[in-house]
Amino acid sequence: MQPAARISAAIEILIEIAAATEAADRVVDRYFRNRRYAGKQDRAAINGIVWYALRRQGSIAHLTGEAASPRLTAMAAAVLSGFTDAATLEGWCTGEGHAPAPLSAAERAGLGRLATVGDVPDCVAGDYPESLDPLLRRRFGDRLGAVMAAMAGRAPLDLRVNTLKATREEVLGELAGLGLRAVPCALSPVGIRIEGRERLGQLAPFAEGRIEVQDEGSQLVALACAARPGQAIADYCAGAGGKALALAAAMNGQGRLLALDVEERRLSRMKPRLERAGIAGFVETAAISPELMAREAGAFDCVLVDAPCSLSGTWRRNPAARWSLTPDRVAELAELQGQIIDEAARLVRPGGRLVYATCSVFMEEDEDVVAGFLTRHPDFAPLALEQALPGIMDNGLGVALDPAAQGTDGFFVSAVTRASAG
Structure with missing residues (x-):
């Protein structure tokens, strides 16, 4: 041309x-x-x-x-x-x-x-709507320019190794043999970052389920659950199942993993991914309903709530989305997120863990939602994430990730624990 x-x-x-x-x-x-x-x-x-x-x-x-x-x-x-x-x-x-x-x-x-x-103006230099300036400044302060410059860059291609089928070292060697430039992710122990833009669909490591495409920040959300073999874990907003796949690998296919969503249609997209990863028989799926919530109340060691959000943390991947977002929409989402986390908490057993996550960079959807939940639920208390996510600073209500500081998409993850019975 x-x-x-x-x-x-x-x-x-x-x-x-x-x-x-x-x-x-x-x-x-x-x-x-x-x-x-x-x-x-x-x-x-x-x-x-x-x-x-x-x-x-x-x-x-x-x-x-x-x-x-x-x-x-x-x-x-x-x-x-x-x-x-x-x-x-x-x-x-x-x-x-x-x-x-x-x-x-x-x-x-x-x-x-x-x-x-x-x-x-800063909003022009950073390419974001002026109406979002107060929300972004609240999160980033003096770092706002650096973060928005990072948001203007190309998002990396990150992979998660399916440890049910291979180790990271084995996959790195396999990718090198295929001519790909791959390095270990800095924060996720099961992550690999590919240099350049590669089409993975026809490559054996992907087709045979040894790797999945997943941003390193998303991998850290799953790691915050500290999933172990034999536990009962619920993925409350499972969608297409990216984090459910990561949880299943951490559980070594042992225990119970229930993937939930409000729409059965979303869960159906998970099936080929589960089959490729070799865990189709392990992961249960179900639509959220009053009957299910009553039946499963208090049944889980950990419940992950990857809540619907503004997707502001993914602006590198879908930059046009920022221009339709308003503070009013962020407030609407925060209200919905509060309702969702309240409902999901019913599934957590005494002594169990509730993990709340978004791919939003706004504190209104992140720390504020967690703080509001803790006010409404005095039987829950914050749980530090330093052990599950070594080397990442917890701010007391959770961990905030961004492309300038950690090189990931923008994510927030928080863990709270329910008081033990008696």
């Missing part, structure tokens, strides 16, 4: 993303699946423009002087990312063949402003 055609492709993708209801990475993947003629270098160049545009949407709009269209956003991203310069870009825009149409006067003026804008 010629450079002009790459610009056109980036514009097409951004238009599709703007109209879609699904995550940006799925739109991008589908675009390239339908255009097999795009080579590896073409995909890399187009992806570079698209993801720069998504991660810098706010600053591009500010720099160009308007709420930029997908077309102007793509062209500004091509300039700001170093793909080309404004004069060369204008020369490409001829409208001939696969080239973009000629620049309008407004587009020419917008691109011309890229080199003239001086200092910008």
Whole structure:
């Protein structure tokens, strides 16, 4: 593909993303699946423009002087990312063949402003909505700029080793033999980080269930449960089962693991992953219902609540999501999270552990929810996580992770324990 055609492709993708209801990475993947003629270098160049545009949407709009269209956003991203310069870009825009149409006067003026804008507000430099500034500052304080710079980067590809089938050392050797550059994760003892973007679906370690794709932060959430063989553990918001898989491995397939969700449909997506991991016969699944809650009350050594949240910790992966998020929505989610953790606590036995987690960076969804729970439930008390997560600082109500400090997605995890009977 010629450079002009790459610009056109980036514009097409951004238009599709703007109209879609699904995550940006799925739109991008589908675009390239339908255009097999795009080579590896073409995909890399187009992806570079698209993801720069998504991660810098706010600053591009500010720099160009308007709420930029997908077309102007793509062209500004091509300039700001170093793909080309404004004069060369204008020369490409001829409208001939696969080239973009000629620049309008407004587009020419917008691109011309890229080199003239001086200092910008923090929310522009960090590419987040101004309305979220108080929430982000509450969490990060003086670190906000560094964190948002990290959020603008590409998320790593992390794997979790299925210890039911292999050790981390064995998998590292296998991946090296396949030509992949892989290193141990810094914090998770079962994590591996892949350098570069690799397609794993057809590789033997993935197809045969020795590895699963899972961000290191998500792995740490599962480790906070301190699962052991023989325990009874419930994954209360199991979804597609990523953390249930990790818990099953930590339990060595011994004991009882119940994966729950409000929708049976979500749990059905877990089945092929369980089969690949070799634990389909071990993990129970069930939809949450009043009858189940009454039957299982007080039955579990540990209950994991990976609560629905704002997903603000995953902005590296879905940067467009930040622009639809508001403080009111965060408050609504916090109220829901409080209701969910209250319900899940009914399943914890005396002396048992309740682990609450989100992939949110907002304290309103994290520490505030835990503090509110402890006020409503005096029979529960905070449980330090230093033993389960060595080397990570617990703030008294939990552990907060972010891409600048730990190199993970943004996660929060907290553990509380129920008083023993008598």
